[in-house]
Amino acid sequence: xxxxxxxxxxxxxxxxxxxxxxxxxxxxxxxxxxxxxxxxxxxxxxxxxxxxxxxxxxxxxxxxxxxxxxxxxxxxxxxxxxxxxxxxxxxxxxxxxxxxxxxxxxxxxxxxxxxxxxxxxxxxxxxxxxxxxxxxxxxxxxxxxxxxxxxxxxxxxxxxxxxxxxxxxxxxxxxxxxxxxxxxxxxxxxxxxxxxxxxxxxxxxxxxxxxxxxxxxxxxxxxxxxxxxxxxxxxxxxxxxxxxxxxxxxxxxxxxxxxxxxxxxxxxxxxxxxxxxxxxxxxxxxxxxxxxxxxxxxxxxxxxxxxxxxxxxxxxxxxxxxxxxxxxxxxxxxxxxxxxxxxxxxxxxxxxxxxxxxxxxxxxxxxxxxxxxxxxxxxxxxxxxxxxxxxxxxxxxxxxxxxxxxxxxxxxxxxxxxxxxxxxxxxxxxxxxx
Numbered sequence: 407x408x409x410x411x412x413x414x415x416x417x418x419x420x421x422x423x424x425x426x427x428x429x430x431x432x433x434x435x436x437x438x439x440x441x442x443x444x445x446x447x448x449x450x451x452x453x454x455x456x457x458x459x460x461x462x463x464x465x466x467x468x469x470x471x472x473x474x475x476x477x478x479x480x481x482x483x484x485x486x487x488x489x490x491x492x493x494x495x496x497x498x499x500x501x502x503x504x505x506x507x508x509x510x511x512x513x514x515x516x517x518x519x520x521x522x523x524x525x526x527x528x529x530x531x532x533x534x535x536x537x538x539x540x541x542x543x544x545x546x547x548x549x550x551x552x553x554x555x556x557x558x559x560x561x562x563x564x565x566x567x568x569x570x571x572x573x574x575x576x577x578x579x580x581x582x583x584x585x586x587x588x589x590x591x592x593x594x595x596x597x598x599x600x601x602x603x604x605x606x607x608x609x610x611x612x613x614x615x616x617x618x619x620x621x622x623x624x625x626x627x628x629x630x631x632x633x634x635x636x637x638x639x640x641x642x643x644x645x646x647x648x649x650x651x652x653x654x655x656x657x658x659x660x661x662x663x664x665x666x667x668x669x670x671x672x673x674x675x676x677x678x679x680x681x682x683x684x685x686x687x688x689x690x691x692x693x694x695x696x697x698x699x700x701x702x703x704x705x706x707x708x709x710x711x712x713x714x715x716x717x718x719x720x721x722x723x724x725x726x727x728x729x730x731x732x733x734x735x736x737x738x739x740x741x742x743x744x745x746x747x748x749x750x751x752x753x754x755x756x757x758x759x760x761x762x763x764x765x766x767x768x769x770x771x772x773x774x775x776x777x778x779x780x781x782x783x784x785x786x787x788x789x790x791x792x793x794x795x796x797x798x799x800x801x802x803x804x805x806x807x808x809x810x811x812x813x814x815x816x817x818x819x820x821x822x823x824x825x826x827x828x829x830x831x832x833x834x835x836x837x838x839x840x
Contacts, residue, residue, distance in 0.1 A: 412437060416446050432467050432476075449820045460645060462811070465498060465803055466637045470716040475723065477637060478502070486726045491632040491796075492516065492602050495574060498637055498803040519575035520596035520605070522583070523553045530587045539584035539791045540669045546580050547573075548662035558656040560809050569657040570802040577798045578602070581791045582609035588787075603628040606795070611783070623737045624782045627730050628792075631775055634723040635793050637800025639716075643667040643674065647801045648808050649817040657805060664801045665794050674793040677776035680711040681745075681786050689744065690751045701761050711773025712756060713766070723771040728753075731774040734781050749777050 411424045423445050426438040436459045442448055452458045467476040475482040478497050485494055489503075496504045496512050504512060529549060533542050550572070551558055557569040583593045586609075594609045604620045607628065612618030638644070646667040650660045668674035687696050700709040735746055753769055756762045779789050808814055 416448075419446075421446060430462075431464075433469065443820075449822070451822050455645075460640055460817075461648065461808065463640070463804065463807060464501070465807060466639045466800070468639050468716055473720050473722050475638070482634065482722055483726060486630050486633050489633065490601075491629050491636070494633050494636055495799045498799055499570060499806070515571050516575045516602070517596075517598040519572045520579055520598060522576055522579050526550075526553060527583070527593060530583060533587065535590060536588060539581065539588060539788055540665065540794070542584040542587065543580060543791060543794060544662050544665045544669075546584070547577075547665060548659055550576075550658040551656045554658070558658075560651075560654060560657065563810075566657070566806050566809060570806060573657065573661055573798055573802055577795045578606040579609060581788075581795050582606060584791065585610055585785070585788055601625065601629070603632065621782075623734060627734050627778055627782065630730050631727065631778065631792070632796040634727060634771060635775075635796035637797070637803065641673065642670070643797065644801060644804050647805055651805045651808055652814065652817040654816075657802070660805055661798060661801055664797070668794055668797060669790055674790045674797070676710060676770075676772035677779070677793070678786055678789040680773050680776040681780060681789075683708075683710045684745055684748055684752070687748060687752070690748055693748075693752055693755055697755065697759065697761075709756070709767070711776070712762065712769055720768045721770045724769055724774060727771055727774040727778065728769070731778050731781075734778050738781055746777060746781070749773075 410427050410429075412427050413422055413424050415422050423442065425442070428436045428438055430436070439450055442450065450458070465478065467479075468474065477485060477494065478501055480497070480503075485497075489497075492513055493504060493509055495516075496509060526546065526549065529546055530542065533545070554569070554572060557565045557572060559565040579596055586593050592614065594612050594614075596605055597608055598605070600608055600620070604625050607620055607624060608618055640648075643664040647660045647664040650663040651657070655663075671679045687693060696707065697709070699705045699707040753773070756767070756769065762768070775792075776786075776789055779792060780786070784792065
């Protein structure tokens with residue numbers, strides 16, 4: 407890695423400090439401010455960490471201006487078209503695409519770990535019947551450390567790999583069981599003769615009393631969506647997993663923390679929020695009024711599923727899932743559903759609106775993924791769960807990378823304190839009365 411420096415000057419004292427300028431394989435250079443406080447007595451202030459690189463990583467690269475997303479150097483467009491989810495999982499974990507023998511062995515390993523402990527099944531009974539599936543997932547995933555003591559030594563590479571395989575294999579089983587619990591149906595055990603996504607669909611929708619035939623369109627759509635959601639650099643949930651992991655917490659607790667962060671409507675919950683927004687708009691005739699509200703800074707209404715924190719161009723994932731969305735709708739009678747007609751018209755109008763073009767508010771992956779999930783019969787409250795299944799791969803890969811980093815330290819951000827200055831304690835009788 408090429409290294410050079412940049413110099414900053416403290417205008418108050420005239421002192422200068424030479425800072426290391428780090429350059430990665432792609433993307434902007436990064437100013438190393440590790441010695442800034444020690445040398446000049448300053449912290450940096452960057453709310454939301456919008457201009458701060460919190461780590462070094464070789465997993466995912468994003469160029470928001472150009473609309474680029476790469477996994478280990480491979481363009482997301484190529485992976486979505488030519489690969490499958492377990493192959494991409496291998497790539498994210500190990501850095502290279504597998505050969506046939508490696509993929510077969512990896513697939514067999516994941517299938518070996520799809521079951522959950524029988525005692526863990528009873529854990530679900532402690533949740534109220536209408537508990538949100540994400541709440542159930544957080545609790546169940548966090549409890550895995552109590553069942554798998556042989557994979558919680560984070561300094562042991564074999565333990566880390568075993569925990570990673572278990573999380574990736576069991577997440578669909580845990581997710582499907584969360585759904586079955588919420589509707590009062592019996593759990594369906596994994597069928598390891600099926601694909602990763604086919605197995606999940608079977609656990610979600612099959613019942614013991616009748617055969618279930620997996621729809622190949624649904625299976626393919628879910629596989630593509632899982633690839634697109636597998637990782638996305640240092641987003642809120644991934645950063646949460648890394649921060650929790652930096653303390654030495656066990657891997658299952660770290661992933662549970664990622665699930666908690668993902669649940670927020672500004673993150674993984676955005677695709678669920680899109681459907682609620684469409685229901686609020688109601689019909690095509692109402693679109694102009696709601697677009698006007700979205701442009702009004704004084705109006706709290708937000709057009710969910712448009713724009714992105716990083717992408718200032720068309721989200722490359724959105725272009726892929728948009729095509730998949732129309733394929734799914736065309737294969738079903740559901741394309742006649744008024745909600746889908748509304749979504750298609752909203753997309754068309756927004757893409758031709760000068761305001762949205764000027765502000766680069768293009769439909770993002772959340773806008774289309776929610777529509778696909780609804781067309782596939784996935785309940786709205788399961789949308790974020792679907793995201794969590796896919797993103798588990800990225801969380802695990804990022805966690806493993808962080809733990810293996812030789813200079814890994816506990817995350818400890820600083821702050822700009824703007825509270826009261828020092829003051830002395832006053833006895834009760836000396837305090838002013840309200």
